Amino acid sequence: MLLTRRHLLSACGVAGSALLLPSSPAAADPDPDDWLGWLRANRRHVAAVLDDGRGGRLAHRPHERQPLAAAVRAVHLAGYDLAVRGGQADPGERVRVGDWEKYHLGMDDGAHREALRALDLKSTNGLTADDPNATVTLDDLVAVAARHGDHAALDHLRDRLGERTLRTAAIRGGWPDAPVPSLLGEWLRLVLGRAVDVQRYLADPQLQLEVIGRLPNVPKSYAGQRPFTRTTSRSTAAGLHRLLRALDGFPRALAHLEHGRTGPDGVAGIGFTGGALPGVLTLGLRVRWRDGRVGTAAVLVEEVDDHRSGTAPALVELVLDALLDPAAPGRFQVSLS
Template structure:
């Protein structure tokens, strides 16, 4: 099965469907983040925003309207992992066999899994999956690549390792955030019907059916947008609350804040974004050195491919609105 899947992913040329938003990199001289404000003005019905900078500045626009979350929802999985570590149900140094992680991989992730393998120093000569599925990583490694590289397979492995009960109990803190089995969503896209993940993993006949139908999956951005519209959803208000709460959970914020540059006076910047064709989502939690906490969530839908390629500018715009009162006012005006 594994060799057949590897061959399939090499030859199929699948387009990304859940790539991580770009990290907080310096703003290029040619970038114009304010252009996203013009997009907001022209697409108010496709934007949901909940932002609180912790000093009285707030923006709420369609904050309780449900929209697709894409990989921004993985903060819920991270919260469940942090709870498991805190209560002794899981150890960060627990060994995980790479093959057990990769059984949840089915492509359509925009290269996230390969970025994860690269970050963990795992060779993958076929360009898709690990050369040696018998080697080990740690549970904390999987939490790290779930957040930093948005690895869908790591997310689903953590879900099953932690248990449905813990994941659902954690999600109940923010009940309007749908927490998916991502592999189940991809299988639905491929097969055109719902099948259980456990059945897929244990049924060779079903696996062969998936292999047979995978080459017919739409490969283009526009071809994948109808599927993305119907994926897991939630509200900006709930996502912003989740980020605010996780600023106080060390095991979670360590992953959300890792590697993010700190402006003067800021103690931590936690970030998790997400994207699917037509969907771009952003979530932030910010801790100031004086103890103040801010959070933000921006959900956008019906984003064309050109704007999708400018997702990094949206990330910077949202962070600026949290850090700078003038930028927050611009955002307020754009959505008023």
């Protein structure tokens, strides 16, 4: 019989270690200044571009390719905006939950579980929706991809919109070499030790059984997965930064990235994209002021240990402060110069 995602996930019982940054910047217990010290000591593992919109600018290793993690979702959101405007997609079209969940391998550290909760979809097993025949809108999927980094939603969008649409959006956003990988494909490569065609996996019960059989041997620890995450999709802080600055041309994408985030007086919206993998933290922030000014920052860091990764909210706070406080970019400049 054809194995369903429910069968696969119930059989493996595995929880992934792909960490996600918070859906909104928040104060953190660790001192952001401690991140400045880490940045100072690890300049060769940092790529950053920042423009606060008031003349404060920073570029450190802007064209060095580093792992992107789920920060790549900004491309998917721009592609969605482009497809809707071009009549190739309808925000209200219904998507069967099972057709979305077929891309879910269970290695996103709970992002899919949070997506189900956000859409009020009951999940008794905590892995998949109880009713695979329930439907959500395409815009619902974009929302959980933007706010929770749900890998399955991103992969559904990738296949629904088409890789060509995503690449066109990336080009229009100034990021012509943006990667648009299948996230499921990357995790399958970890499980199987080789690259496989994702569409073949989705249709091949024998390959699905092989995945189930190999899952117990997948490294579960942070340190154990770091060698793999070094091989995941890479690009540059400069490319991500250019797309962030171009998001005024993708209003639906911008609305999803800004949803639910408020800022101090004078700020009209704060957009966030980012993600984490063992050893990797990535983030893109965009602050839009009511007077029309825009500040943007793209920061990619790698070779981050487990403890440091746990203080990711402090890095978000630090970067956001650099966009909001006119004096703050200088602190970054001193650390990275």
